[in-house]
Amino acid sequence: MTSHPARDAVWLADLGDRLARAGFRLLGRFEPAPDDGMPDARAGHAARAVFVVGSLSNALFEIFARSPEAADGLPDPLDRFTRRVLTRLAESEGLGIVFPFEGPPYHPFQRWTLRAGSFSRSPMGVLAHRTFGPWAGLRAALLSPEPLAVPAASPADGPCPTCSDMPCMSACPAGALSQAGYDVPRCLAYLRANPTAPCHAGCLARHACPFGRAHAQSAQAGSFHMRSFLS
Numbered sequence: 001m002t003s004h005p006a007r008d009a010v011w012l013a014d015l016g017d018r019l020a021r022a023g024f025r026l027l028g029r030f031e032p033a034p035d036d037g038m039p040d041a042r043a044g045h046a047a048r049a050v051f052v053v054g055s056l057s058n059a060l061f062e063i064f065a066r067s068p069e070a071a072d073g074l075p076d077p078l079d080r081f082t083r084r085v086l087t088r089l090a091e092s093e094g095l096g097i098v099f100p101f102e103g104p105p106y107h108p109f110q111r112w113t114l115r116a117g118s119f120s121r122s123p124m125g126v127l128a129h130r131t132f133g134p135w136a137g138l139r140a141a142l143l144s145p146e147p148l149a150v151p152a153a154s155p156a157d158g159p160c161p162t163c164s165d166m167p168c169m170s171a172c173p174a175g176a177l178s179q180a181g182y183d184v185p186r187c188l189a190y191l192r193a194n195p196t197a198p199c200h201a202g203c204l205a206r207h208a209c210p211f212g213r214a215h216a217q218s219a220q221a222g223s224f225h226m227r228s229f230l231s
């Protein structure tokens with residue numbers, strides 16, 4: 001194993017640039033605690049810093065759409081594309097990597113992402129970000145056996161606790177969102193019974209969120225995700 005430079009501010013900026021060129025986004029970082037259930041960065045080496053990698057759907061979708069996985073007709077093309085591209089990047093940086101689609105049992109990606117800051121859990125189930133709203137997908141966690149050489153940023157809060165009228169809650173035509181949470185069977189039943197409903201190009205509740213509108217899914221990306229949700 002080659003030795004790698006300190007995980008300092010220059011390295012971090014470079015990592016962010018490399019991810020962005022591949023269509024991904026560095027969403028945050030944190031130092032894992034014992035109860036985070038973090039896997040080892042590599043055999044026998046605990047993860048001492050975690051980098052949460054996400055995507056904003058449209059940016060990733062444009063690059064993914066030109067990939068071999070998008071055209072090969074096999075299942076889970078976006079997950080396979082993500083695994084190929086990010087595994088190569090992780091290996092070149094001496095980092096371990098885990099993915100949100102590995103499971104069941106699944107890694108608690110939402111819990112980890114809340115540790116990285118700037119997100120809050122929305123009443124819809126998805127995490128909402130102060131800048132990106134409910135539009136950030138979670139794609140991987142990069143695990144460093146070396147500690148951070150830059151202080152962890154003090155994380156800002158996500159938007160939901162201060163969102164008084166919660167427009168996401170009243171936008172669902174199926175009534176699938178309530179104080180009790182997201183009623184998945186009700187959402188699915190509505191989508192199947194209404195094949196031309198606007199929801200098929202993207203969840204209307206997510207589109208009702210006033211945060212991160214500039215990052216909202218295109219109809220093309222929304223339809224792709226909704227098809228995979230329904231399959």
Ligand code: B12
Pocket residue numbers: 099100101106107108109110111112124125126127128134135136137138139182184187203225226228229
């Ligand atoms: C299983 C799963 C589902 C299941 C069940 C969700 C559930 N009730 O738990 C189903 C199929 C219903 C589902 C649907 C969707 N999901 Co989903 N799902 C997952 C998955 C693979 C595992 C969740 C899990 O069990 N984690 C293990 C527990 C221990 O970890 P946790 O972090 O503590 O998990 C919490 C969440 O599951 C949360 N939760 C509870 N209810 C709901 C409901 C929804 C809709 C979501 C998103 C989360 C959620 O509570 C758990 C306990 O704290 C995660 C990826 C992951 N690894 O986390 C994605 C994930 C949570 N899903 C995600 C999304 C976006 C969706 C959809 C909104 C869109 C889509 N992918 O098609 C849809 C909803 C459809 C719509 N109307 O738009 C994103 C959320 C991104 C974010 N910003 O938070 C994730 C992280 C996938 C990703 N790669 O980005 N999902």
Ligand code: SF4
Pocket residue numbers: 122123128134159160163166167168169208209210211
């Ligand atoms: S509308 Fe308000 S409560 Fe709903 S996700 Fe957006 S910020 Fe959170």
Ligand code: SF4
Pocket residue numbers: 171172173174175176177186187188190191199202203204205206
């Ligand atoms: S996809 Fe449509 S029916 Fe399902 S939760 Fe979103 S708004 Fe409601």
